[in-house]
Amino acid sequence: MGSDSRPNILFIMSDDHAAHAMSCYGSRINETPNLDRIAEEGMRFDNCFCTNSICAPSRATILTGLYNHLNGVKTLGDGLDGRQQTVPKILQKNGYQTGLIGKWHLGHGGVYDPTGFDYWNILPDQGEYHNPSMYEMGELKPYTGYVTDIITDLSLEWLENRDQDKPFFLMCHHKAPHRHWEPDDKHAHMYEDIDIPEPETFYDDYSNRAAAAAAATMRIDRDLNALDTKGEPPEGLTPLEVKKWKYQRYIKDYLRCIASVDDNVGRLLDYLDEKGLADNTIVIYTSDQGFFLGDHGWYDKRFMYEESLRMPFIVRYPKEIRPGSVQKAMALNVDFAPTFLDYAGIDIPDHMQGSSLRPLMKGEVPEGWQTSMYYRYWMHLSHHGVYAHYGIRTERYKLIYYYAEALGTTHSIDDPKEPEWELFDLQKDPYELNSVYHDPEYADTVRSLKEQLYRLKEKVKDYE
Template structure:
C-alpha cells in the first residue's frame, strides 16, 4: 500500500483570487502562496456553492451542500454529529488538528469534531491578543492573530507522532473585515496608489434591482473602523470613493502580506523536516470577495468576484509543477479529494467528486460543465437578495427569488423576483443582463432546464418554484 500523504490545508477568510499574484493580480504580490502554485497546480475555475463564510466551511468539512448539512446562513451552527472528512481520516490512522477560525458554533455538538487537537477562535476572533478555545478550554494569547495561528499550527506539527500521517487545517481569520494589519506591514503601500478595478464606477444599470439595492458600496457603506479615520473635508463624491478605497484596500492587502509570510513559515517547516514531498499542501479561501469591483466590498452575490475561490495545490508525487487546470471544481469536492488520497472510501452521501485525476492533468469523461449556487440570507447584513442560479462555461443564469423562507437571520421582507442572464464570453464583467433579449430565448430555456436538473441532483428540492 502506498504511504498515506500528509495533508496541510491552509484557508484564509475573504481572500479573493485576484489578490494573488499567481492569479495575475494587478494589486499585490504573494510570493509564498505562489510557491504552492509554481510547484503544483492552479485551478482557474474553482467556485463556492454559497458565498458566505460559515456555509462554505461547512460544505468543505462535510462534502455536502448547505441545505443538507444544515448551515445555510451565518446564523446556523454545524451539527458535529454528522460525518465529515476529518473523522474518516482520524479513523484511518491520521492525526488531525484544526487551528484558527472555526465560525460554525461552539459548545456541545457545535464544537469541532474529528480532530485530535483543536484550538479555534470564538466567533470572528480579534486581530490582536485574541482569545482561543483549545479543546474546550478558553485561553488568551498575546500577539497578532495570523502569527499566532501559524505558531500554534507549527507547535502541533512539532509535537505530532512522526510515524503517522497528519491532516492539519490552518484557518486564518485574515483578511476579514475590519482589516487590521500587523506592525510589520502597517506602512506597506504608503507611497503608492492601488489601481482601481475596471468596474469601480459601475452604476448598476442593465441589472436586476438586487445590484443597486445591496449595501456594500465603497463610497457610502464603509464605516470609520473600516477606513481607520475620517476623510478630509471638501472631498467631492468621486474623491471620497477613491479615498475610501485606498484606505480599505491597502489594509486588506497588508493583512494578506502577513498571511503570505506565514504560509512561507509552514512551507519552510515541511522542507526542514524533509516531508515536503510526502505532503499535500492546499491554499484556498472560503469564498471570493469584491475588491472595489462593481464599487463593492464583501461577497454573497453569484457574480464572478464573489463566486470564484483561489485554489492552489502542491503534491510533488503526483502534481507537475506549474500545472493549470481550467475544469470547473467546487468546494464540495475538497472532502472527497482528501479521502481519495488517503485511500479512505468516500461515503455515498458525499456530493463532491475527487479532484485527484484533475491534479494529475486528466479530466474524467463526463466531468461537470455546470454548477449550482444558492444564497439564503435575504437582506441580512448587506441587503443582498436571496437567490440561486446555474453557471456553465459560458453563461450564468441567476434567479432572485428574494424571500427569507424562514432562513436563520434572513429578513422577512419579500421583493419582486427577477432574473439575470450573462454571456460571460461577451460580458466577463457581468454588466449587461440579457435575460429579456429574444436572441437568447432558447438559451434561457436550456439553462432553466439545467438549473432544475442540478437542483434535483443535489437534492435541493424544496426551492421556490419558478
Template sequence: MSTNRRPNILFIMSDDHASHAMSCYGSRINQTPQLDRIADEGILFDNCFCTNSICSPSRAAILTGKYNHLNGVKSIEDELDGRQMTFPKLLQADGYQTAMIGKWHLGHSGNADPTGFDFWTVVPGQGEYHDPHFYEMGELKQFKGYATELITDFSIDWLEKRDKDRPFLLMCHHKAPHRPWQPAEKYANLYDDIDIPEPETFYDDYATRSDAAKEAKMRIESDMNDLVDLKATPPEGLTPLEEKKWRYQRYIKDYLRCVASIDESIGNLLDYLDKEGIAEDTIVVYTSDQGFFLGDHGWYDKRLMYEESLRMPFIVRYPRAIKAGSRTDAMALNVDFPATFLDYAGVPVPEEMQGYSLRSIWEGQTPEGWRTSMYYRYWMHLDEHHNVYSHYGIRTERYKLIYYYGEALGTSGSIDENRPPEWELYDLEKDPYELNNVYHNEEYADITRELKQELHRLQKEVLDEPVEEIE
C-alpha cells in the first residue's frame, strides 16, 4: 500500500473521562489495557488542555478550531450553528467519507444538527445508557442494548459499509462515563471486593482559596443525588466522615465500571482495524471533552480551571508517522485538533481556525517557539446545579493564574447575580495539587505582574475581551 496515502482518521472521544482514570497516565484506581495499546503504540500527551471545561463548548472548539467566544458555544445551553466552518466539512469536500456516531450535544434544532457528515446517528442531549434513543439522520429511533456497545457496533457497521478506496473520518463519541453513572450489566460487580484509593486532596478544606472554590456545589458529601447518582441512600449511623467515604466508593466504582466498557470498545475498534489491514493507514485518537474531578478536592464534575478538570487525556497512534512509546510534555489544546487533521489530509487550514497543527510534535519534534502558556475561559456563572463562578486564566509550564470575575455577561444558563472578583495563583512546581493560593504572597508579586501581562497578550491573540479586573 502506498506510503503517501492520505490517512484515515478514527477520532474517539468519551465524555468526562479524566486522564487519571487511565493506566497509561499512571492511574492509581483502575487499569485500561486497550487504551494503553494506543499509548504504547503511539504518543501520549501529558499536557493537553481544554479551553473551556464543559461538554458543548469543548466539542464546538474541537469541530471549529475556534475559541467559544467566536464559535458561539459558550455554555451547555448554546447550540452550534452548523453553517460555520468545521474540519469534517473540509475533509468531506476534499474526498473523505465522514461519519459522526454517538454523543453530539450541540443541539437538534434549526441549524444545529450535525453537518459535514455523510452519515450521522447521535443521542439526543446527554443520551441514555440503557436502550438509548438516537437521531439517525434526523429520525428518532430506539435501540435495545447498552450505549457504549451500540455506539461501537454502529461505528464498525459504518466502517464495514464504507468505500474502501477513499479515506475516512469517523468520529466515535461515547456518552460514557457521563453522570449519572450506569454501568453495563457485565461490569455491574466490578470492584465489589476492593476499596478504591482516595485521591490525595480528598479532604481539601479550601483554606487558602477563593469563595469560588468554597461555594462550588460539586462536593461528594453534600451535592450528589443519592437515588440518581448513587442509586442508594447511605446506611444509617455513619459519621460524616464515614458517609463521605461511603459516597466516594459508590460514585467512583460506577464511574470506573462505565470506563471499563469504554476500554472494551477501544479494543474492538483496534481489532477491527487490524483485521481489515488498515491499522498502518489510520490515525487513531482517543480523548475526552475535558477532565473530571474523581474525588479530587472532594469534588465530582469539572468546570473549574484546576488540573484534574483542565487536563484532557490525549493519546494518538499512527504507525506510519508516530514512533511507538512516544511521550511529550508539549502543550496541546483542543482547538489544535482540526489543524492537525487537516495537515495530515493535505487540506489547507482556514485562517479563522485558531489552533496549530500538532504534526511535528506527533512525529517527535516540538517546533521552535511552541506555546508555553494557554488561555482558558469558563463563561457560565452560578448555573442552577453547580454554582461555579465565571472565570478566566492562564496556565504556563509552572504557574496558573485564575481570575474569577463573577458575572453572567448574558451567557445562557447563567444566573445574573454578580460575585466579588477574586484571584488565585498556584506555583505548580511547589504545589502540584493546587492547595496553596499564593496570589497575595509578596514573594510572587513580580511573577503575578508577568502572568497578568501574558494573560492579556493571550486574550488579544485569541480575540477575546477581558472584563474589568479588580485586585
C-alpha cells in the first residue's frame, strides 16, 4: 500500500455486450457469475445510456467527457485527436499511474495514438480473436492465444509490476463479444445441446414506425453471413427455419465470447482480493454500447432503441457503495470521466459536459439530476443502412428525429432520405413496436418533447 491513499480505478469495458446478456440484469439466455459478483458486492445501474451507440464515438466520449460533436469522433471514420484534454491525461498529471490494454479503435499513429497513459498495448483497429498482434507503445508485437485471455494476462502483469506508491487507473478493454463472435476452445461447446430462447420481438415486421427500421440491413435472416454463422444453413430449410438456425448460430457464439469475458473478469477480481486491493479499488464493468440480440429480428446497434441505447454499468467500491444496491436514476457515458476525477479528488474541468455519478453510487440522487438525455447517431447509411438521427429519452417517452442526411460526416453515405419522426410511450410500449407520433392524443406530448429536445441540443452545444 503506497502513501497515496486515493482509490485505484479498474475500468473494464467490453465491446457490444448488451445488458440483457448479463444475469445480474435478469438475462433469460445466460449466466455471468463473475460480473454478478460486482453487482452483488456493489451497485447495478438500470438506466445507463450511451449518447451515440457505436464503438469509436462512445469510447471518445468516455475518455473526454464530451459529446461527439465536440470531441471530433462522430463516426467510425474519425480518430481521436490526442492533443485534446482527456481523463487519463488529467489523472496522470495528478499522480495516478495509468494504463490502457486491449481495444482502442480511435486511430493509430500521429495524433491518434493513445495519450495520457504510462503504458498502452492495444489491438490494431478491431484486432483478431485468435493469435492477435498488438501495438505495445507503438511497436507491433504478435501474441499467441485467445484475445480475452491475453488482454487479461497483460492487465494482470501491468498491475503486478506497477509503482505501488501511486494509485492506478487501468482501462482493460476487451474486443469480445464483437462481431464475428469467435469463441475460444474452452467455451466452444457451451449451449450445444439446448436452444437459446428467442426474444419477444424476434418476428418484428417493422410496421407502425418510421421507414428507418424497415430499411436497416442488420436482420438475422437476411444479413448475417456465412462468416457470422460459421457456415451456410443446411439445405431444404424454409425461410423461417433459416432465421431460427441463424439466430442459434449467432447467439450461441456471442454468449460463448461473453463466458470468456466473465471468466477473465473473475481473474481480475481474484487478483484484487489476493493482493488486498479490493477495498480501495473502484471496479467498473460496462460496454461501449448495447446490442440487438435478435431483438426486432436484428443484430448490431446504432439505433436509439432501448437494446442498443442501454449500457450495462455495474460498480463496486466497498468504502462507499452499499452491496447489492440498484440505481434507477439516469447515467450517461459522458458522465464517466467526471466520475473518475471526482473519486480521484481532482476538480472536474468546466468544459466537460457530464456530471459525476459519485452521489448516485452513494445511493443519493441530487436535486435537479438529469431525467432526460440527448442522443445522436451521425453515420448515415454506412454498414447497416441506419438513417442518421437524434432524439430525446425521458423517463417515460422517447422522441426520435430521422433527419437522414450525411451532412459531410466521415464514412457516411451521401444519400438523403425523407425525414421522419417517431414517438414511443415506453410505459405502454416497452418494446417500441408502435410509434404514436401521429396519434392526436399525444399531440401535447410531442410539442413538449420537441421543446425539451431542442433545449437539450443547445445545452450540449450541438448546433448542426
